[in-house]
Amino acid sequence: MSKLFVADLQGKEEIESIFSVKIFNTMEGKDGRKYFNLILSDASGDLESRLWQYSEEVEKNISKNSFVRVRGKLNFFQGRKQFILSHIEKVSSSEVNEDDFIMKSTQNPEVMFKELLAIVDDLTDVYIRDLLRSIITDGEISRRLKTWQAGKSIHHAYKSGLLEHILSCTHLAVNLSRHYRVNDNYVVAGCILHDLCKIYELTDGVNVEYTEEGKLVGHLVKGLEIVDRYAYKIKNFPHYTKMHIKHILLAHHGEYEYGSPKIPQTSEAFLVHLIDMMDSKMNTLEMIKKTDSSTGHWSGFVKHLDRIVYKSELPFYPEYIQDEEVYHEEKRESRPAAPAPAAHAPAKKPHATEPKTNMSKMLSGFKIED
Ligand SMILES: [Fe+2]
Numbered sequence: 001m002s003k004l005f006v007a008d009l010q011g012k013e014e015i016e017s018i019f020s021v022k023i024f025n026t027m028e029g030k031d032g033r034k035y036f037n038l039i040l041s042d043a044s045g046d047l048e049s050r051l052w053q054y055s056e057e058v059e060k061n062i063s064k065n066s067f068v069r070v071r072g073k074l075n076f077f078q079g080r081k082q083f084i085l086s087h088i089e090k091v092s093s094s095e096v097n098e099d100d101f102i103m104k105s106t107q108n109p110e111v112m113f114k115e116l117l118a119i120v121d122d123l124t125d126v127y128i129r130d131l132l133r134s135i136i137t138d139g140e141i142s143r144r145l146k147t148w149q150a151g152k153s154i155h156h157a158y159k160s161g162l163l164e165h166i167l168s169c170t171h172l173a174v175n176l177s178r179h180y181r182v183n184d185n186y187v188v189a190g191c192i193l194h195d196l197c198k199i200y201e202l203t204d205g206v207n208v209e210y211t212e213e214g215k216l217v218g219h220l221v222k223g224l225e226i227v228d229r230y231a232y233k234i235k236n237f238p239h240y241t242k243m244h245i246k247h248i249l250l251a252h253h254g255e256y257e258y259g260s261p262k263i264p265q266t267s268e269a270f271l272v273h274l275i276d277m278m279d280s281k282m283n284t285l286e287m288i289k290k291t292d293s294s295t296g297h298w299s300g301f302v303k304h305l306d307r308i309v310y311k312s313e314l315p316f317y318p319e320y321i322q323d324e325e326v327y328h329e330e331k332r333e334s335r336p337a338a339p340a341p342a343a344h345a346p347a348k349k350p351h352a353t354e355p356k357t358n359m360s361k362m363l364s365g366f367k368i369e370d
């Protein structure tokens with residue numbers, strides 16, 4: 001049986017394949033009958049699933065993080081894909097190729113790491129440069145950095161996602177520090193170090209969880225410990241430099257209600273917070289476009305963004321429209337086609353009030369589904 005991937009499932013089809021169980025809950029319907037509510041997943045995305053036939057055996061054997069062989073039918077419910085299972089059985093992890101179940105960054109981690117080092121080597125503050133270099137080239141830190149994901153589910157939640165997020169933020173740090181004329185050494189340091197200690201906060205593997213250190217200490221405070229540990233190895237590391245780096249790390253979540261023990265109080269700390277927020281939200285949007293299972297233009301509700309989002313590409317016209325009938329596709333279809341302009345005819349200049357978008361093209365490209 002070849003592996004079917006969530007992203008390739010089109011709907012209204014019989015499915016038999018192996019998935020990992022991301023969420024497994026026993027529920028009770030209004031009529032008091034029990035059923036199972038699952039989220040099945042693989043490297044390409046998640047699939048809402050239901051098993052209406054309750055059985056004690058299934059409840060006992062299947063749990064979150066199990067690999068399962070399932071059979072059933074993919075339907076649509078309220079515009080979203082929903083997999084209705086008729087059979088489920090646990091399979092051993094030795095029977096599966098784990099790579100099929102781990103979502104990965106599209107970028108090569110070794111290449112990303114080299115890019116990051118090159119940015120560090122270009123820094124002009126010798127203390128910050130040496131501090132960053134010694135931290136990220138530490139054997140265990142670099143190994144984890146190339147592999148870990150940036151979160152359990154919110155953004156960059158895939159293998160090497162942490163490095164992708166850190167590198168993306170660091171590129172923004174270089175460009176925006178120049179734009180706003182702030183000290184790029186600190187902004188780069190903040191972007192590299194702000195989430196680095198997620199390598200201690202989270203586990204790796206198929207189902208990422210918070211570690212005890214993550215729950216009890218967290219990546220912000222752990223970041224300070226790392227800065228202290230490596231700064232002590234650098235002779236005469238300036239106290240004020242260390243203090244400002246620590247402030248950036250403590251303030252990067254921006255607001256007290258988002259778990260920030262400090263709010264940003266320097267331009268560099270503000271910029272790191274804004275870059276972090278921008279990069280996490282843009283990645284969330286990118287992932288929604290790739291993995292959301294709702295039909296049509298709109299996603300389901302995205303908690304991290306507190307809204308639904310428009311998933312389709314926006315209309316784009318690199319050339320002016322020659323066809324005047326641009327608003328109503330039906331009207332256009334009922335009329336005979338306009339003669340093609342003569343090859344030597346000058347290109348028609350658009351009138352100031354003439355729309356530059358071809359709605360008929362747009363509508364045909366974006367057929368509205370229910
Ligand atoms: Fe963070």
Ligand SMILES: [Fe+2]
Pocket residue numbers: 165194195276280
């Ligand atoms: Fe971050």
